Amino acid sequence: MTFGERLKELRQDKGLTLREMAEHFNRGRTTFSNYENDYRKPDMDLIDELADFFNVSVDYLLCRTDQRQDPNTKIKSAISNDPELVEFWGELEEREDLQLLFKQTRDLSPETIQRVIKIIKIFEEEERERHGG
Template sequence: MIGQRIRLLRKMRNLTQADLAEALDVAKTTISAYENEVNEPNHDMLKNLADFFNVSVDYLIGRTDSHLQDEVKEGLKYSEDQLKKIDELHEILLSIENEEMRNMIIQSAIMYANGVKASVKK
């Protein structure tokens, strides 16, 4: 569970394992071990990951399915219905077992979102 969520959050930010490792001041192999669930992050690393991705530790360890912290939800100014849809989409992504397919969908969503932002700014 923790590994899947770290991988998803990393890919949603379009980061490589090396990028995340550098940001957290750990080896790339450490991130790989977390994502492949060979090792689990200790308490301090869980806090660092939660802070970096702006999610709760509860989300990382699977105690909640909402990946947005309350402060973040307030800052986004989304309606409750929109937040619910974001969480539903996130759960759908987590449920896709084929990692290649999941990654392709995430990358497509990121490109779409970036395209929408670019067209709005014109």
């Protein structure tokens, strides 16, 4: 699948015409037609806007994955009201050694997800103190 095919599929799933899509993003209909036919590619700002509009990840929109949304969206949402946890999550999110744990955590309730991240934070802080960091 190409970017253009994916964009067209998402637009049609939302029941939008090319004209409606172009108007929503303040672009010409021809511009979106060129995107859907893979004649042109949008800039990164528009790609971000499109991903938000369709509620999909940028990677999905660019055909890097077939998973429509960032798998960690539920975790991010569960901790979004705690700035300290959001900052900590930024440090954790890419750690390979914790990916399996995150995969299991996604299916929990938002309250439980928040508790799990808080517990990980406590363990991480204890480890840093133990190793003089």
